[in-house]
Amino acid sequence: MRHHMFPASPMFPQTAYHIKLLEFYKELFMTGHLANQAFAKACAKLHMYENVERLRITFANAFFAYLEVLTKAEELSVAEHQHTIQAYNDDACPACPKDGMIIALDGNFQLRRRMANSDDCKLHESATFFSADAKHSTYAKANDASSKDHKCDSKFRNADESYVSRAIRQCYESGVLGCVCRHNLPLEFTNIVQSGEKHKYPLSVIDVLMKKHGTKVLKIMYDIGCHFEPAIKENFPDWVGNVAVGVFHAYAHSMDCQVQYNPRLIEGFGLTDGEGMERLWSYLSGFATITRNMCAKRRMLTLIQAIQHFKNEHLQSLRKCKNF
Incomplete structure:
Protein backbone atom coordinates (compact mmCIF):
# COMPACT_ATOMS: atom_id res chain seq x y z
CA MET A 1 0.00 0.00 0.00
CA HIS A 81 -21.82 10.48 12.30
CA GLN A 82 -25.26 8.87 12.33
CA HIS A 83 -26.60 11.24 15.01
CA THR A 84 -25.27 14.44 13.47
CA ILE A 85 -26.80 16.96 11.09
CA GLN A 86 -24.07 16.18 8.57
CA ALA A 87 -25.21 12.54 8.42
CA TYR A 88 -28.75 13.66 7.58
CA ASN A 89 -27.47 15.98 4.85
CA ASP A 90 -25.33 13.22 3.37
CA ASP A 91 -28.17 10.72 3.29
CA ALA A 92 -31.22 12.85 2.45
CA CYS A 93 -31.95 14.99 -0.56
CA PRO A 94 -30.79 18.57 0.11
CA ALA A 95 -33.44 19.94 -2.25
CA CYS A 96 -36.45 18.27 -0.61
CA PRO A 97 -38.32 20.42 1.94
CA LYS A 98 -37.61 19.51 5.55
CA ASP A 99 -41.32 19.39 6.39
CA GLY A 100 -42.25 16.90 3.66
CA MET A 101 -40.89 14.40 1.18
CA ILE A 102 -42.36 12.78 -1.92
CA ILE A 103 -40.91 9.37 -2.78
CA ALA A 104 -41.41 7.07 -5.78
CA LEU A 105 -41.32 3.29 -5.29
CA ASP A 106 -40.77 0.69 -7.99
CA GLY A 107 -39.41 -2.82 -8.55
CA ASN A 108 -37.06 -4.16 -11.21
CA PHE A 109 -36.88 -7.86 -12.16
CA GLN A 110 -34.03 -7.41 -14.64
CA LEU A 111 -31.51 -7.04 -11.80
CA ARG A 112 -31.84 -10.66 -10.74
CA ARG A 113 -29.05 -13.15 -9.98
CA ARG A 114 -28.86 -16.78 -11.02
CA MET A 115 -28.05 -19.33 -8.35
CA ALA A 116 -24.73 -21.14 -8.89
CA ASN A 117 -26.17 -24.25 -7.18
CA SER A 118 -28.94 -25.30 -4.81
CA ASP A 119 -26.96 -24.02 -1.80
CA ASP A 120 -26.49 -20.55 -3.25
CA CYS A 121 -29.42 -19.02 -1.39
CA LYS A 122 -28.14 -16.33 0.97
CA LEU A 123 -28.29 -12.57 0.67
CA HIS A 124 -25.17 -10.49 1.14
CA GLU A 125 -26.06 -7.99 3.87
CA SER A 126 -25.11 -4.34 3.57
CA ALA A 127 -26.04 -1.25 5.54
CA THR A 128 -25.43 0.98 2.51
CA PHE A 129 -28.71 1.47 0.60
CA PHE A 130 -29.85 -2.13 1.35
CA SER A 131 -30.50 -2.07 5.11
CA ALA A 132 -34.19 -2.80 4.38
CA ASP A 133 -33.22 -6.43 3.63
CA ALA A 134 -33.16 -7.03 7.39
CA LYS A 135 -36.83 -5.98 7.67
CA HIS A 136 -38.35 -8.72 5.49
CA SER A 137 -39.25 -10.98 8.40
CA THR A 138 -41.03 -8.12 10.18
CA TYR A 139 -43.51 -7.76 7.32
CA ALA A 140 -43.54 -11.37 6.14
CA LYS A 141 -47.33 -11.59 6.50
CA ALA A 142 -48.02 -8.11 5.15
CA ASN A 143 -48.81 -9.45 1.69
CA ASP A 144 -52.01 -10.92 3.14
CA ALA A 145 -53.13 -7.52 4.43
CA SER A 146 -56.59 -6.59 3.35
CA SER A 147 -56.71 -4.62 0.10
CA LYS A 148 -60.41 -5.01 -0.49
CA ASP A 149 -61.03 -1.30 0.08
CA HIS A 150 -59.37 -0.22 -3.17
CA LYS A 151 -61.59 0.28 -6.19
CA CYS A 152 -59.12 -0.72 -8.90
CA ASP A 153 -59.70 -4.09 -10.55
CA SER A 154 -56.65 -3.87 -12.86
CA LYS A 155 -54.26 -6.83 -12.93
CA PHE A 156 -50.53 -6.34 -12.39
CA ARG A 157 -48.15 -8.90 -13.86
CA ASN A 158 -45.22 -8.24 -11.50
CA ALA A 159 -47.40 -9.10 -8.53
CA ASP A 160 -48.56 -12.35 -10.16
CA GLU A 161 -46.71 -15.22 -8.47
CA SER A 162 -47.36 -17.64 -11.34
CA TYR A 163 -45.75 -15.27 -13.85
CA VAL A 164 -42.77 -14.45 -11.64
CA SER A 165 -42.04 -18.07 -10.75
CA ARG A 166 -41.76 -18.96 -14.44
CA ALA A 167 -39.52 -16.01 -15.25
CA ILE A 168 -37.04 -16.29 -12.39
CA ARG A 169 -37.18 -19.87 -11.18
CA GLN A 170 -33.37 -20.21 -11.48
CA CYS A 171 -32.68 -17.07 -9.44
CA TYR A 172 -32.46 -16.41 -5.71
CA GLU A 173 -32.49 -12.62 -5.88
CA SER A 174 -35.50 -12.13 -8.16
CA GLY A 175 -34.88 -8.41 -8.52
CA VAL A 176 -34.60 -5.13 -6.64
CA LEU A 177 -37.19 -2.75 -5.23
CA GLY A 178 -36.21 0.78 -4.30
CA CYS A 179 -37.23 4.39 -4.00
CA VAL A 180 -36.04 7.86 -4.96
CA CYS A 181 -37.17 11.32 -3.94
CA ARG A 182 -38.88 13.64 -6.40
CA HIS A 183 -35.42 14.96 -7.42
CA ASN A 184 -34.38 11.42 -8.49
CA LEU A 185 -31.88 10.92 -5.65
CA PRO A 186 -31.71 7.23 -4.57
CA LEU A 187 -32.80 6.66 -0.97
CA GLU A 188 -33.30 3.02 0.02
CA PHE A 189 -33.47 -0.41 -1.68
CA THR A 190 -34.15 -4.04 -0.93
CA ASN A 191 -33.70 -7.36 -2.71
CA ILE A 192 -36.76 -9.27 -3.88
CA VAL A 193 -36.24 -12.91 -2.97
CA GLN A 194 -37.84 -15.62 -5.16
CA SER A 195 -41.20 -13.88 -5.41
CA GLY A 196 -43.09 -11.03 -7.01
CA GLU A 197 -43.58 -7.54 -5.59
CA LYS A 198 -45.04 -8.56 -2.27
CA HIS A 199 -46.05 -5.82 0.13
CA LYS A 200 -43.29 -6.74 2.57
CA TYR A 201 -40.64 -5.24 0.27
CA PRO A 202 -41.99 -1.67 -0.05
CA LEU A 203 -43.02 -1.79 3.62
CA SER A 204 -39.45 -2.68 4.59
CA VAL A 205 -38.14 0.25 2.56
CA ILE A 206 -40.67 2.67 4.07
CA ASP A 207 -39.83 1.41 7.57
CA VAL A 208 -36.16 2.34 7.08
CA LEU A 209 -37.06 5.72 5.57
CA MET A 210 -39.37 6.64 8.44
CA LYS A 211 -36.71 5.76 10.99
CA LYS A 212 -34.19 7.91 9.14
CA HIS A 213 -36.41 10.88 8.31
CA GLY A 214 -39.37 10.49 10.67
CA THR A 215 -42.75 11.69 9.45
CA LYS A 216 -41.13 13.59 6.58
CA VAL A 217 -42.04 10.68 4.30
CA LEU A 218 -45.56 11.95 3.75
CA LYS A 219 -46.40 11.22 0.13
CA ILE A 220 -45.75 7.92 -1.66
CA MET A 221 -45.99 7.24 -5.39
CA TYR A 222 -46.17 3.58 -6.44
CA ASP A 223 -47.35 1.95 -9.66
CA ILE A 224 -49.67 -0.33 -7.65
CA GLY A 225 -50.37 2.25 -4.96
CA CYS A 226 -54.09 1.54 -5.05
CA HIS A 227 -53.43 -2.04 -3.91
CA PHE A 228 -50.67 -1.02 -1.50
CA GLU A 229 -52.40 1.76 0.46
CA PRO A 230 -54.38 -0.55 2.82
CA ALA A 231 -51.17 -2.38 3.77
CA ILE A 232 -49.29 0.80 4.63
CA LYS A 233 -52.19 2.13 6.70
CA GLU A 234 -52.40 -1.15 8.59
CA ASN A 235 -48.66 -1.35 9.33
CA PHE A 236 -48.05 2.36 9.94
CA PRO A 237 -51.18 3.62 11.74
CA ASP A 238 -49.52 6.99 12.60
CA TRP A 239 -48.78 7.77 8.97
CA VAL A 240 -51.05 10.52 7.62
CA GLY A 241 -49.73 10.94 4.08
CA ASN A 242 -51.15 10.19 0.65
CA VAL A 243 -50.58 7.47 -1.93
CA ALA A 244 -50.63 8.14 -5.65
CA VAL A 245 -49.91 6.15 -8.81
CA GLY A 246 -47.17 7.33 -11.17
CA VAL A 247 -48.48 9.48 -14.03
CA PHE A 248 -47.27 7.12 -16.75
CA HIS A 249 -48.98 4.09 -15.16
CA ALA A 250 -52.08 5.86 -13.87
CA TYR A 251 -53.96 5.50 -17.17
CA ALA A 252 -53.59 1.72 -17.08
CA HIS A 253 -55.82 1.64 -14.01
CA SER A 254 -59.59 1.66 -13.92
CA MET A 255 -61.40 4.98 -14.11
CA ASP A 256 -62.45 4.93 -10.45
CA CYS A 257 -58.82 4.33 -9.50
CA GLN A 258 -57.59 7.22 -11.66
CA VAL A 259 -59.97 9.63 -9.98
CA GLN A 260 -58.67 8.61 -6.56
CA TYR A 261 -54.95 8.02 -7.20
CA ASN A 262 -53.89 10.14 -10.19
CA PRO A 263 -51.30 12.61 -8.73
CA ARG A 264 -52.59 15.38 -10.97
CA LEU A 265 -55.84 15.23 -8.98
CA ILE A 266 -54.30 15.02 -5.49
CA GLU A 267 -53.27 18.13 -3.60
CA GLY A 268 -49.58 18.35 -2.74
CA PHE A 269 -48.05 16.30 -5.57
CA GLY A 270 -47.82 19.17 -8.05
CA LEU A 271 -46.20 18.12 -11.33
CA THR A 272 -44.22 15.24 -9.78
CA ASP A 273 -44.52 12.36 -12.25
CA GLY A 274 -43.44 9.53 -9.92
CA GLU A 275 -41.22 7.97 -12.58
CA GLY A 276 -37.87 8.73 -10.98
CA MET A 277 -37.15 5.03 -10.43
CA GLU A 278 -37.53 4.40 -14.16
CA ARG A 279 -34.68 6.85 -14.75
CA LEU A 280 -32.52 4.99 -12.25
CA TRP A 281 -33.45 1.61 -13.75
CA SER A 282 -32.46 2.94 -17.17
CA TYR A 283 -28.95 3.56 -15.85
CA LEU A 284 -28.74 0.29 -13.89
CA SER A 285 -29.95 -1.74 -16.89
CA GLY A 286 -26.36 -1.66 -18.13
CA PHE A 287 -25.38 -3.80 -15.15
CA ALA A 288 -28.19 -6.36 -15.53
CA THR A 289 -26.23 -8.76 -17.74
CA ILE A 290 -22.95 -8.17 -15.90
CA THR A 291 -24.39 -8.98 -12.46
CA ARG A 292 -26.65 -11.84 -13.59
CA ASN A 293 -24.04 -14.57 -12.94
CA MET A 294 -22.05 -12.90 -10.14
CA CYS A 295 -21.91 -14.19 -6.61
CA ALA A 296 -24.21 -12.40 -4.14
CA LYS A 297 -21.38 -10.36 -2.63
CA ARG A 298 -19.99 -9.00 -5.90
CA ARG A 299 -23.46 -8.25 -7.20
CA MET A 300 -24.26 -6.19 -4.11
CA LEU A 301 -20.96 -4.30 -4.24
CA THR A 302 -21.61 -3.46 -7.88
CA LEU A 303 -25.17 -2.25 -7.25
CA ILE A 304 -24.15 -0.19 -4.20
CA GLN A 305 -21.36 1.60 -6.04
CA ALA A 306 -23.55 2.10 -9.13
CA ILE A 307 -26.37 3.62 -7.08
CA GLN A 308 -23.87 5.86 -5.27
CA HIS A 309 -22.44 6.96 -8.62
CA PHE A 310 -25.94 7.83 -9.89
CA LYS A 311 -26.63 9.75 -6.67
CA ASN A 312 -23.38 11.72 -6.87
CA GLU A 313 -24.09 12.70 -10.48
CA HIS A 314 -27.51 14.07 -9.54
CA LEU A 315 -26.14 15.86 -6.47
CA GLN A 316 -23.67 17.66 -8.71
CA SER A 317 -26.52 18.67 -11.02
CA LEU A 318 -28.49 20.03 -8.06
CA ARG A 319 -25.52 22.06 -6.82
CA LYS A 320 -25.15 23.66 -10.26
CA CYS A 321 -28.70 24.99 -10.13
CA LYS A 322 -28.68 28.74 -9.44
CA ASN A 323 -31.69 28.53 -7.16
CA PHE A 324 -30.20 25.82 -4.92
Whole structure:
Protein backbone atom coordinates (compact mmCIF):
# COMPACT_ATOMS: atom_id res chain seq x y z
CA MET A 1 0.00 0.00 0.00
CA ARG A 2 2.99 2.35 0.49
CA HIS A 3 3.53 2.05 -3.25
CA HIS A 4 -0.21 2.56 -3.93
CA MET A 5 -0.63 -1.06 -5.02
CA PHE A 6 -3.71 -3.17 -4.21
CA PRO A 7 -3.25 -6.98 -3.90
CA ALA A 8 -5.22 -9.47 -5.97
CA SER A 9 -5.50 -11.81 -2.97
CA PRO A 10 -5.47 -11.07 0.78
CA MET A 11 -3.02 -13.85 1.70
CA PHE A 12 0.42 -14.20 0.01
CA PRO A 13 -0.43 -12.07 -3.05
CA GLN A 14 1.65 -12.57 -6.16
CA THR A 15 -0.08 -9.91 -8.24
CA ALA A 16 -1.04 -6.34 -7.37
CA TYR A 17 -2.58 -3.45 -9.29
CA HIS A 18 -2.01 0.27 -8.90
CA ILE A 19 -4.87 2.03 -7.13
CA LYS A 20 -5.03 4.63 -9.92
CA LEU A 21 -5.72 1.81 -12.39
CA LEU A 22 -8.54 0.50 -10.16
CA GLU A 23 -9.98 4.01 -9.89
CA PHE A 24 -9.76 4.42 -13.67
CA TYR A 25 -11.58 1.13 -14.28
CA LYS A 26 -14.17 1.98 -11.63
CA GLU A 27 -15.03 5.15 -13.56
CA LEU A 28 -15.26 3.17 -16.82
CA PHE A 29 -17.37 0.53 -15.08
CA MET A 30 -19.81 3.00 -13.52
CA THR A 31 -20.04 5.37 -16.47
CA GLY A 32 -19.80 3.02 -19.46
CA HIS A 33 -20.74 -0.37 -17.95
CA LEU A 34 -17.44 -1.82 -19.20
CA ALA A 35 -17.17 -5.48 -18.19
CA ASN A 36 -14.03 -6.77 -16.51
CA GLN A 37 -13.41 -9.28 -19.30
CA ALA A 38 -13.36 -6.56 -21.97
CA PHE A 39 -11.02 -4.40 -19.91
CA ALA A 40 -8.66 -7.34 -19.28
CA LYS A 41 -8.57 -8.19 -23.00
CA ALA A 42 -7.76 -4.59 -23.90
CA CYS A 43 -4.97 -4.38 -21.31
CA ALA A 44 -3.54 -7.74 -22.39
CA LYS A 45 -3.50 -6.70 -26.05
CA LEU A 46 -1.96 -3.32 -25.27
CA HIS A 47 0.85 -4.85 -23.21
CA MET A 48 1.16 -8.03 -25.32
CA TYR A 49 0.29 -10.23 -22.33
CA GLU A 50 -0.72 -13.74 -23.39
CA ASN A 51 -2.45 -15.10 -20.28
CA VAL A 52 -5.67 -13.09 -20.58
CA GLU A 53 -7.67 -15.39 -18.27
CA ARG A 54 -5.21 -14.99 -15.42
CA LEU A 55 -5.26 -11.23 -15.88
CA ARG A 56 -9.06 -11.22 -15.87
CA ILE A 57 -9.31 -13.27 -12.67
CA THR A 58 -6.63 -11.47 -10.68
CA PHE A 59 -7.85 -8.04 -11.74
CA ALA A 60 -11.44 -8.92 -10.84
CA ASN A 61 -10.30 -10.17 -7.42
CA ALA A 62 -8.42 -6.93 -6.77
CA PHE A 63 -11.22 -4.72 -8.10
CA PHE A 64 -14.03 -6.20 -6.03
CA ALA A 65 -11.83 -6.24 -2.92
CA TYR A 66 -11.21 -2.56 -3.62
CA LEU A 67 -14.97 -1.92 -3.91
CA GLU A 68 -15.50 -3.76 -0.63
CA VAL A 69 -12.98 -1.51 1.11
CA LEU A 70 -14.68 1.60 -0.31
CA THR A 71 -18.13 0.40 0.77
CA LYS A 72 -16.92 -0.52 4.26
CA ALA A 73 -15.25 2.86 4.67
CA GLU A 74 -18.49 4.62 3.70
CA GLU A 75 -20.48 2.52 6.18
CA LEU A 76 -18.04 3.32 9.00
CA SER A 77 -18.21 7.01 8.16
CA VAL A 78 -22.02 7.00 8.30
CA ALA A 79 -22.03 5.00 11.55
CA GLU A 80 -19.62 7.47 13.14
CA HIS A 81 -21.82 10.48 12.30
CA GLN A 82 -25.26 8.87 12.33
CA HIS A 83 -26.60 11.24 15.01
CA THR A 84 -25.27 14.44 13.47
CA ILE A 85 -26.80 16.96 11.09
CA GLN A 86 -24.07 16.18 8.57
CA ALA A 87 -25.21 12.54 8.42
CA TYR A 88 -28.75 13.66 7.58
CA ASN A 89 -27.47 15.98 4.85
CA ASP A 90 -25.33 13.22 3.37
CA ASP A 91 -28.17 10.72 3.29
CA ALA A 92 -31.22 12.85 2.45
CA CYS A 93 -31.95 14.99 -0.56
CA PRO A 94 -30.79 18.57 0.11
CA ALA A 95 -33.44 19.94 -2.25
CA CYS A 96 -36.45 18.27 -0.61
CA PRO A 97 -38.32 20.42 1.94
CA LYS A 98 -37.61 19.51 5.55
CA ASP A 99 -41.32 19.39 6.39
CA GLY A 100 -42.25 16.90 3.66
CA MET A 101 -40.89 14.40 1.18
CA ILE A 102 -42.36 12.78 -1.92
CA ILE A 103 -40.91 9.37 -2.78
CA ALA A 104 -41.41 7.07 -5.78
CA LEU A 105 -41.32 3.29 -5.29
CA ASP A 106 -40.77 0.69 -7.99
CA GLY A 107 -39.41 -2.82 -8.55
CA ASN A 108 -37.06 -4.16 -11.21
CA PHE A 109 -36.88 -7.86 -12.16
CA GLN A 110 -34.03 -7.41 -14.64
CA LEU A 111 -31.51 -7.04 -11.80
CA ARG A 112 -31.84 -10.66 -10.74
CA ARG A 113 -29.05 -13.15 -9.98
CA ARG A 114 -28.86 -16.78 -11.02
CA MET A 115 -28.05 -19.33 -8.35
CA ALA A 116 -24.73 -21.14 -8.89
CA ASN A 117 -26.17 -24.25 -7.18
CA SER A 118 -28.94 -25.30 -4.81
CA ASP A 119 -26.96 -24.02 -1.80
CA ASP A 120 -26.49 -20.55 -3.25
CA CYS A 121 -29.42 -19.02 -1.39
CA LYS A 122 -28.14 -16.33 0.97
CA LEU A 123 -28.29 -12.57 0.67
CA HIS A 124 -25.17 -10.49 1.14
CA GLU A 125 -26.06 -7.99 3.87
CA SER A 126 -25.11 -4.34 3.57
CA ALA A 127 -26.04 -1.25 5.54
CA THR A 128 -25.43 0.98 2.51
CA PHE A 129 -28.71 1.47 0.60
CA PHE A 130 -29.85 -2.13 1.35
CA SER A 131 -30.50 -2.07 5.11
CA ALA A 132 -34.19 -2.80 4.38
CA ASP A 133 -33.22 -6.43 3.63
CA ALA A 134 -33.16 -7.03 7.39
CA LYS A 135 -36.83 -5.98 7.67
CA HIS A 136 -38.35 -8.72 5.49
CA SER A 137 -39.25 -10.98 8.40
CA THR A 138 -41.03 -8.12 10.18
CA TYR A 139 -43.51 -7.76 7.32
CA ALA A 140 -43.54 -11.37 6.14
CA LYS A 141 -47.33 -11.59 6.50
CA ALA A 142 -48.02 -8.11 5.15
CA ASN A 143 -48.81 -9.45 1.69
CA ASP A 144 -52.01 -10.92 3.14
CA ALA A 145 -53.13 -7.52 4.43
CA SER A 146 -56.59 -6.59 3.35
CA SER A 147 -56.71 -4.62 0.10
CA LYS A 148 -60.41 -5.01 -0.49
CA ASP A 149 -61.03 -1.30 0.08
CA HIS A 150 -59.37 -0.22 -3.17
CA LYS A 151 -61.59 0.28 -6.19
CA CYS A 152 -59.12 -0.72 -8.90
CA ASP A 153 -59.70 -4.09 -10.55
CA SER A 154 -56.65 -3.87 -12.86
CA LYS A 155 -54.26 -6.83 -12.93
CA PHE A 156 -50.53 -6.34 -12.39
CA ARG A 157 -48.15 -8.90 -13.86
CA ASN A 158 -45.22 -8.24 -11.50
CA ALA A 159 -47.40 -9.10 -8.53
CA ASP A 160 -48.56 -12.35 -10.16
CA GLU A 161 -46.71 -15.22 -8.47
CA SER A 162 -47.36 -17.64 -11.34
CA TYR A 163 -45.75 -15.27 -13.85
CA VAL A 164 -42.77 -14.45 -11.64
CA SER A 165 -42.04 -18.07 -10.75
CA ARG A 166 -41.76 -18.96 -14.44
CA ALA A 167 -39.52 -16.01 -15.25
CA ILE A 168 -37.04 -16.29 -12.39
CA ARG A 169 -37.18 -19.87 -11.18
CA GLN A 170 -33.37 -20.21 -11.48
CA CYS A 171 -32.68 -17.07 -9.44
CA TYR A 172 -32.46 -16.41 -5.71
CA GLU A 173 -32.49 -12.62 -5.88
CA SER A 174 -35.50 -12.13 -8.16
CA GLY A 175 -34.88 -8.41 -8.52
CA VAL A 176 -34.60 -5.13 -6.64
CA LEU A 177 -37.19 -2.75 -5.23
CA GLY A 178 -36.21 0.78 -4.30
CA CYS A 179 -37.23 4.39 -4.00
CA VAL A 180 -36.04 7.86 -4.96
CA CYS A 181 -37.17 11.32 -3.94
CA ARG A 182 -38.88 13.64 -6.40
CA HIS A 183 -35.42 14.96 -7.42
CA ASN A 184 -34.38 11.42 -8.49
CA LEU A 185 -31.88 10.92 -5.65
CA PRO A 186 -31.71 7.23 -4.57
CA LEU A 187 -32.80 6.66 -0.97
CA GLU A 188 -33.30 3.02 0.02
CA PHE A 189 -33.47 -0.41 -1.68
CA THR A 190 -34.15 -4.04 -0.93
CA ASN A 191 -33.70 -7.36 -2.71
CA ILE A 192 -36.76 -9.27 -3.88
CA VAL A 193 -36.24 -12.91 -2.97
CA GLN A 194 -37.84 -15.62 -5.16
CA SER A 195 -41.20 -13.88 -5.41
CA GLY A 196 -43.09 -11.03 -7.01
CA GLU A 197 -43.58 -7.54 -5.59
CA LYS A 198 -45.04 -8.56 -2.27
CA HIS A 199 -46.05 -5.82 0.13
CA LYS A 200 -43.29 -6.74 2.57
CA TYR A 201 -40.64 -5.24 0.27
CA PRO A 202 -41.99 -1.67 -0.05
CA LEU A 203 -43.02 -1.79 3.62
CA SER A 204 -39.45 -2.68 4.59
CA VAL A 205 -38.14 0.25 2.56
CA ILE A 206 -40.67 2.67 4.07
CA ASP A 207 -39.83 1.41 7.57
CA VAL A 208 -36.16 2.34 7.08
CA LEU A 209 -37.06 5.72 5.57
CA MET A 210 -39.37 6.64 8.44
CA LYS A 211 -36.71 5.76 10.99
CA LYS A 212 -34.19 7.91 9.14
CA HIS A 213 -36.41 10.88 8.31
CA GLY A 214 -39.37 10.49 10.67
CA THR A 215 -42.75 11.69 9.45
CA LYS A 216 -41.13 13.59 6.58
CA VAL A 217 -42.04 10.68 4.30
CA LEU A 218 -45.56 11.95 3.75
CA LYS A 219 -46.40 11.22 0.13
CA ILE A 220 -45.75 7.92 -1.66
CA MET A 221 -45.99 7.24 -5.39
CA TYR A 222 -46.17 3.58 -6.44
CA ASP A 223 -47.35 1.95 -9.66
CA ILE A 224 -49.67 -0.33 -7.65
CA GLY A 225 -50.37 2.25 -4.96
CA CYS A 226 -54.09 1.54 -5.05
CA HIS A 227 -53.43 -2.04 -3.91
CA PHE A 228 -50.67 -1.02 -1.50
CA GLU A 229 -52.40 1.76 0.46
CA PRO A 230 -54.38 -0.55 2.82
CA ALA A 231 -51.17 -2.38 3.77
CA ILE A 232 -49.29 0.80 4.63
CA LYS A 233 -52.19 2.13 6.70
CA GLU A 234 -52.40 -1.15 8.59
CA ASN A 235 -48.66 -1.35 9.33
CA PHE A 236 -48.05 2.36 9.94
CA PRO A 237 -51.18 3.62 11.74
CA ASP A 238 -49.52 6.99 12.60
CA TRP A 239 -48.78 7.77 8.97
CA VAL A 240 -51.05 10.52 7.62
CA GLY A 241 -49.73 10.94 4.08
CA ASN A 242 -51.15 10.19 0.65
CA VAL A 243 -50.58 7.47 -1.93
CA ALA A 244 -50.63 8.14 -5.65
CA VAL A 245 -49.91 6.15 -8.81
CA GLY A 246 -47.17 7.33 -11.17
CA VAL A 247 -48.48 9.48 -14.03
CA PHE A 248 -47.27 7.12 -16.75
CA HIS A 249 -48.98 4.09 -15.16
CA ALA A 250 -52.08 5.86 -13.87
CA TYR A 251 -53.96 5.50 -17.17
CA ALA A 252 -53.59 1.72 -17.08
CA HIS A 253 -55.82 1.64 -14.01
CA SER A 254 -59.59 1.66 -13.92
CA MET A 255 -61.40 4.98 -14.11
CA ASP A 256 -62.45 4.93 -10.45
CA CYS A 257 -58.82 4.33 -9.50
CA GLN A 258 -57.59 7.22 -11.66
CA VAL A 259 -59.97 9.63 -9.98
CA GLN A 260 -58.67 8.61 -6.56
CA TYR A 261 -54.95 8.02 -7.20
CA ASN A 262 -53.89 10.14 -10.19
CA PRO A 263 -51.30 12.61 -8.73
CA ARG A 264 -52.59 15.38 -10.97
CA LEU A 265 -55.84 15.23 -8.98
CA ILE A 266 -54.30 15.02 -5.49
CA GLU A 267 -53.27 18.13 -3.60
CA GLY A 268 -49.58 18.35 -2.74
CA PHE A 269 -48.05 16.30 -5.57
CA GLY A 270 -47.82 19.17 -8.05
CA LEU A 271 -46.20 18.12 -11.33
CA THR A 272 -44.22 15.24 -9.78
CA ASP A 273 -44.52 12.36 -12.25
CA GLY A 274 -43.44 9.53 -9.92
CA GLU A 275 -41.22 7.97 -12.58
CA GLY A 276 -37.87 8.73 -10.98
CA MET A 277 -37.15 5.03 -10.43
CA GLU A 278 -37.53 4.40 -14.16
CA ARG A 279 -34.68 6.85 -14.75
CA LEU A 280 -32.52 4.99 -12.25
CA TRP A 281 -33.45 1.61 -13.75
CA SER A 282 -32.46 2.94 -17.17
CA TYR A 283 -28.95 3.56 -15.85
CA LEU A 284 -28.74 0.29 -13.89
CA SER A 285 -29.95 -1.74 -16.89
CA GLY A 286 -26.36 -1.66 -18.13
CA PHE A 287 -25.38 -3.80 -15.15
CA ALA A 288 -28.19 -6.36 -15.53
CA THR A 289 -26.23 -8.76 -17.74
CA ILE A 290 -22.95 -8.17 -15.90
CA THR A 291 -24.39 -8.98 -12.46
CA ARG A 292 -26.65 -11.84 -13.59
CA ASN A 293 -24.04 -14.57 -12.94
CA MET A 294 -22.05 -12.90 -10.14
CA CYS A 295 -21.91 -14.19 -6.61
CA ALA A 296 -24.21 -12.40 -4.14
CA LYS A 297 -21.38 -10.36 -2.63
CA ARG A 298 -19.99 -9.00 -5.90
CA ARG A 299 -23.46 -8.25 -7.20
CA MET A 300 -24.26 -6.19 -4.11
CA LEU A 301 -20.96 -4.30 -4.24
CA THR A 302 -21.61 -3.46 -7.88
CA LEU A 303 -25.17 -2.25 -7.25
CA ILE A 304 -24.15 -0.19 -4.20
CA GLN A 305 -21.36 1.60 -6.04
CA ALA A 306 -23.55 2.10 -9.13
CA ILE A 307 -26.37 3.62 -7.08
CA GLN A 308 -23.87 5.86 -5.27
CA HIS A 309 -22.44 6.96 -8.62
CA PHE A 310 -25.94 7.83 -9.89
CA LYS A 311 -26.63 9.75 -6.67
CA ASN A 312 -23.38 11.72 -6.87
CA GLU A 313 -24.09 12.70 -10.48
CA HIS A 314 -27.51 14.07 -9.54
CA LEU A 315 -26.14 15.86 -6.47
CA GLN A 316 -23.67 17.66 -8.71
CA SER A 317 -26.52 18.67 -11.02
CA LEU A 318 -28.49 20.03 -8.06
CA ARG A 319 -25.52 22.06 -6.82
CA LYS A 320 -25.15 23.66 -10.26
CA CYS A 321 -28.70 24.99 -10.13
CA LYS A 322 -28.68 28.74 -9.44
CA ASN A 323 -31.69 28.53 -7.16
CA PHE A 324 -30.20 25.82 -4.92
